Amino acid sequence: MSEMISGVAAKVEEKLFQNRYLVDAGRPHIRVKPHNEPSASLLAMITLCPAGCYATTESGQVEVAADGCLECGTCRIVTKKTGEIEWNYPRGGFGVLYKFG
Numbered sequence: 001m002s003e004m005i006s007g008v009a010a011k012v013e014e015k016l017f018q019n020r021y022l023v024d025a026g027r028p029h030i031r032v033k034p035h036n037e038p039s040a041s042l043l044a045m046i047t048l049c050p051a052g053c054y055a056t057t058e059s060g061q062v063e064v065a066a067d068g069c070l071e072c073g074t075c076r077i078v079t080k081k082t083g084e085i086e087w088n089y090p091r092g093g094f095g096v097l098y099k100f101g
Protein backbone atom coordinates (compact mmCIF):
# COMPACT_ATOMS: atom_id res chain seq x y z
CA MET A 1 0.00 0.00 0.00
CA SER A 2 1.38 3.40 -0.82
CA GLU A 3 0.22 6.98 -0.73
CA MET A 4 1.65 10.23 -2.05
CA ILE A 5 3.00 12.59 0.63
CA SER A 6 4.80 15.71 -0.49
CA GLY A 7 5.30 14.12 -3.88
CA VAL A 8 7.03 11.06 -2.44
CA ALA A 9 5.43 7.63 -2.35
CA ALA A 10 5.31 6.50 1.28
CA LYS A 11 4.53 3.01 2.48
CA VAL A 12 2.57 2.37 5.67
CA GLU A 13 5.75 1.13 7.34
CA GLU A 14 7.46 4.41 6.54
CA LYS A 15 4.56 6.37 8.01
CA LEU A 16 4.59 4.27 11.17
CA PHE A 17 8.27 5.01 11.53
CA GLN A 18 7.37 8.70 11.86
CA ASN A 19 5.46 8.02 15.09
CA ARG A 20 7.24 8.23 18.40
CA TYR A 21 6.71 5.92 21.33
CA LEU A 22 7.46 6.60 24.96
CA VAL A 23 8.03 3.30 26.77
CA ASP A 24 6.72 2.96 30.32
CA ALA A 25 9.59 0.75 31.45
CA GLY A 26 8.49 -2.26 33.44
CA ARG A 27 4.78 -1.48 33.02
CA PRO A 28 3.62 -2.89 29.68
CA HIS A 29 0.00 -1.95 28.98
CA ILE A 30 -0.71 -5.26 27.26
CA ARG A 31 0.07 -8.69 28.67
CA VAL A 32 -0.52 -12.15 27.29
CA LYS A 33 -1.71 -14.41 30.09
CA PRO A 34 0.28 -17.61 30.71
CA HIS A 35 -0.91 -20.36 28.39
CA ASN A 36 0.16 -23.77 27.14
CA GLU A 37 -1.34 -23.59 23.68
CA PRO A 38 -2.54 -20.34 22.14
CA SER A 39 -6.02 -20.15 20.65
CA ALA A 40 -6.47 -19.46 16.96
CA SER A 41 -7.51 -15.93 17.90
CA LEU A 42 -4.30 -15.27 19.78
CA LEU A 43 -2.21 -16.82 17.02
CA ALA A 44 -3.98 -14.61 14.49
CA MET A 45 -2.61 -11.53 16.22
CA ILE A 46 0.81 -12.31 14.79
CA THR A 47 -0.49 -11.32 11.38
CA LEU A 48 -3.30 -8.95 12.42
CA CYS A 49 -1.40 -6.53 14.65
CA PRO A 50 -0.53 -3.56 12.43
CA ALA A 51 2.54 -2.79 14.54
CA GLY A 52 3.90 -6.34 14.58
CA CYS A 53 3.86 -6.54 18.38
CA TYR A 54 2.98 -10.24 18.53
CA ALA A 55 5.31 -13.18 17.91
CA THR A 56 5.66 -16.83 18.84
CA THR A 57 8.29 -18.16 21.17
CA GLU A 58 10.41 -21.23 20.45
CA SER A 59 8.00 -23.26 22.60
CA GLY A 60 5.01 -22.20 20.48
CA GLN A 61 3.46 -19.71 22.87
CA VAL A 62 2.48 -16.20 21.85
CA GLU A 63 4.16 -13.17 23.38
CA VAL A 64 3.62 -9.45 22.98
CA ALA A 65 6.13 -6.63 22.99
CA ALA A 66 3.89 -3.62 23.47
CA ASP A 67 6.60 -1.10 22.53
CA GLY A 68 5.35 0.47 19.32
CA CYS A 69 1.71 -0.46 19.96
CA LEU A 70 -0.65 1.85 18.08
CA GLU A 71 -3.45 1.41 20.64
CA CYS A 72 -5.82 0.34 17.87
CA GLY A 73 -7.53 -2.22 20.12
CA THR A 74 -7.58 -5.01 17.52
CA CYS A 75 -6.02 -7.57 19.85
CA ARG A 76 -8.41 -6.58 22.61
CA ILE A 77 -11.40 -7.29 20.37
CA VAL A 78 -10.05 -10.41 18.65
CA THR A 79 -9.19 -12.13 21.96
CA LYS A 80 -12.19 -10.87 23.89
CA LYS A 81 -13.91 -14.26 23.98
CA THR A 82 -10.80 -16.23 24.95
CA GLY A 83 -9.63 -13.69 27.53
CA GLU A 84 -5.99 -14.44 26.80
CA ILE A 85 -4.71 -10.90 27.10
CA GLU A 86 -4.95 -8.07 29.59
CA TRP A 87 -5.29 -4.76 27.78
CA ASN A 88 -5.15 -1.24 29.16
CA TYR A 89 -4.24 2.11 27.74
CA PRO A 90 -0.74 3.25 28.68
CA ARG A 91 -0.44 5.67 31.58
CA GLY A 92 -0.75 9.34 30.71
CA GLY A 93 2.30 10.66 28.91
CA PHE A 94 3.37 7.20 27.70
CA GLY A 95 2.63 5.22 24.57
CA VAL A 96 2.35 6.26 20.97
CA LEU A 97 2.72 9.84 19.82
CA TYR A 98 1.21 10.18 16.35
CA LYS A 99 2.93 12.48 13.94
CA PHE A 100 0.16 12.47 11.33
CA GLY A 101 -2.82 12.46 13.71
Ligand code: SF4
Nearest residue numbers: 049069070072073075
Ligand atom coordinates in the same frame (compact mmCIF):
# COMPACT_ATOMS: atom_id res chain seq x y z
FE1 SF4 B 1 -1.16 -4.37 17.97
FE2 SF4 B 1 -3.31 -2.80 18.01
FE3 SF4 B 1 -2.98 -4.70 19.88
FE4 SF4 B 1 -1.41 -2.53 19.89
S1 SF4 B 1 -3.65 -2.57 20.25
S2 SF4 B 1 -0.73 -4.64 20.16
S3 SF4 B 1 -1.18 -2.15 17.68
S4 SF4 B 1 -3.29 -5.02 17.67
